Amino acid sequence: MARRVKEEPSIHRKRISEAAEKLFIRQGIEKTTVSQIAELAGYSKATIYVYFENKEEIISYLVLHSMELIKKQILSSTDDTYSDEENFMGVCNSLLKYNKKYPMYFQFLQDTINVDFSSEKYYQSEKDTYMIGEEIHTYLTKLFNLKDDTFITVFTVWSSICGVIQMTAKKAKYIKKQTGLSETDFIQAEFRRLFKML
């Protein structure tokens, strides 16, 4: 599992990762083989290993992609001029939408991120991912205009939203059985409750 810094994404990396993405979403990461990725990307299997060290690095690359998407999503659904509640719901629904579209990437959001960039063994993607996470965090802090305990508050709220989205998605059937509410209705209610708590 040797990790080294690699030159930045060429057109090939993009093409390969896009193929991988489609397959990951369609059938899950574990069940997607490098062969399938190669075929869909229009390369030979061996060529994949020219542009990515291994399957893991492809995943890493896509984690970055997912972070970029979330950021975009959040930026486009929030605004200085909106009310706090509108903004809060904007963030929530960005994440929700994201989880619906890329349920598997959502997991990544809550996954460990390599922060020890002093070592030389990391993928460039990991560094980039980290930085985008930072940007989102900074953006949210400003958005909610929090004065003190900024970090912890943003972190806690963010974590709670993620927790609620994840749990609700997984237990949808159970919720339906207990409350009769659809997943969609239930989660909006949860978001509102969460906002009131703030």
Add this chain to the structure above:
Amino acid sequence: MARRVKEEPSIHRKRISEAAEKLFIRQGIEKTTVSQIAELAGYSKATIYVYFENKEEIISYLVLHSMELIKKQILSSTDDTYSDEENFMGVCNSLLKYNKKYPMYFQFLQDTINVDFSSEKYYQSEKDTYMIGEEIHTYLTKLFNLKDDTFITVFTVWSSICGVIQMTAKKAKYIKKQTGLSETDFIQAEFRRLFKML
């Protein structure tokens, strides 16, 4: 993949599942092979299949085990006579402790649970797991003496706590870097913040 109700755990099932548990925690479920489980449990591989239908059933058995543990944990750290905050922190720290000890089981908490028990294809363990989940839920409802919107509130809070614990555990390094706080200190602060929100 025939699933049928099976007679309850014998001493062998216990021994095997304990071996599986150790390995699952140490190296993850996917990477643990039935051979390894057999070896550690002191049985031959074939014998494993005498006591469990397949690997999946071992997992299912352990999910139940994990639910039982959480329940015990929560019961022993909360009480009618405590203040609301004490109880809240009790629940939080139960889950936290649990996640520290069995990080992999914690995932199970947020995992889909088979609820369609009308079908005949499920393991007894799955049904049992569901029921313990119900018991915890009922207990928490009473504990916090919530009058209306009970279900949604308990669910939201529970999800938030899980989200916070999970995210904090995964991003511990990042948090340290940003705030200088240890994971332990940071998460206690998060719990308190969460309580204030209620």
Add this chain to the structure above:
Amino acid sequence: MARRVKEEPSIHRKRISEAAEKLFIRQGIEKTTVSQIAELAGYSKATIYVYFENKEEIISYLVLHSMELIKKQILSSTDDTYSDEENFMGVCNSLLKYNKKYPMYFQFLQDTINVDFSSEKYYQSEKDTYMIGEEIHTYLTKLFNLKDDTFITVFTVWSSICGVIQMTAKKAKYIKKQTGLSETDFIQAEFRRLFKML
């Protein structure tokens, strides 16, 4: 694969072999497990090995059974007072019926039979099977009142009938495609042709 002479079939051997027979017919020999036989026969797996040395001996026992059936079948469908053609068709249709009912046993008819009974390593069943074959042969010889070259004629005709039945059964689809005739119609025509040849 040690073979030793064994004491004659008790009631248990009968019960076990009957279970095996049902399963062999239903799902083939290879796909039938000793466990299944034991279960259907109402014994424990280990008990099977008390009454039969191994799976092979069960098969051997059933081969004998099949021989007995064929003999009965032939005896009941031929008679001194019938015409030669009637008798010939009787034999043919006995074998045909037999093949339809126990396609898998039919193979046995054309299988090697242990004739070296001087050695001590054979199953009693094998000896018995051999003797019934002899009886059938003797019966047919008398039936067709052949004077010279008896053995070879009976053997050749018998073999031809078997060959025709087997090939026709296996190539039924092909025959349908080529001639438009059903397997039943086609094989009766073959039998008649065979008789004319005699």
Add this chain to the structure above:
Amino acid sequence: MARRVKEEPSIHRKRISEAAEKLFIRQGIEKTTVSQIAELAGYSKATIYVYFENKEEIISYLVLHSMELIKKQILSSTDDTYSDEENFMGVCNSLLKYNKKYPMYFQFLQDTINVDFSSEKYYQSEKDTYMIGEEIHTYLTKLFNLKDDTFITVFTVWSSICGVIQMTAKKAKYIKKQTGLSETDFIQAEFRRLFKML
């Protein structure tokens, strides 16, 4: 069990199938493992799966091979200019020789052949096998200059020859015991008898 048409036999397919052939003859198809085939062919087990979809396809490939051999054998031992008896004996002895050399393939001759080529799920080999069978059939029809009932006659005779060869081979010991004749002598006598019947 996806079956698709594959590109034609390379040198590897030949090498692998030749190894498989030896093992199949020596110990039977069922008892031959893919590992053994790989070892004897000088490849790694995984490589076998590069050139054949699965074990079944190897068998299918060899069935074709066997059909080609029989055809050659028959063509080289019969001729327009020979007498009918010479030709008949030629066909018989072709099949006999073939059975001696590849007893296990001989079984294939009497086995079901996939005729439903409208479906897309078959191996190219299976189609080819079918076509060679057709060619043999056509050739024999012309050879014996049969006018009417051609199909049924050729089919019946062919089946009878196969039946006689198979039965005689399996019961050689028994025949020796009963007639004192060697298998070789006995079967030639059978062939002659068969010819006289025509």
Add this chain to the structure above:
DNA sequence: GATGAATGAGTGTTCATTCAT
């Protein structure tokens, strides 16, 4: 006499990865 318990020895198949060309 009957069996519960245990297992050795496979079995076909998959897949990420390497490397000579």
Add this chain to the structure above:
DNA sequence: CATGAATGAACACTCATTCAT
């Protein structure tokens, strides 16, 4: 640069058979 070819290492699961009790 790109890849065809090859494979090591697994992996979940099966089953006939044994033997102490």
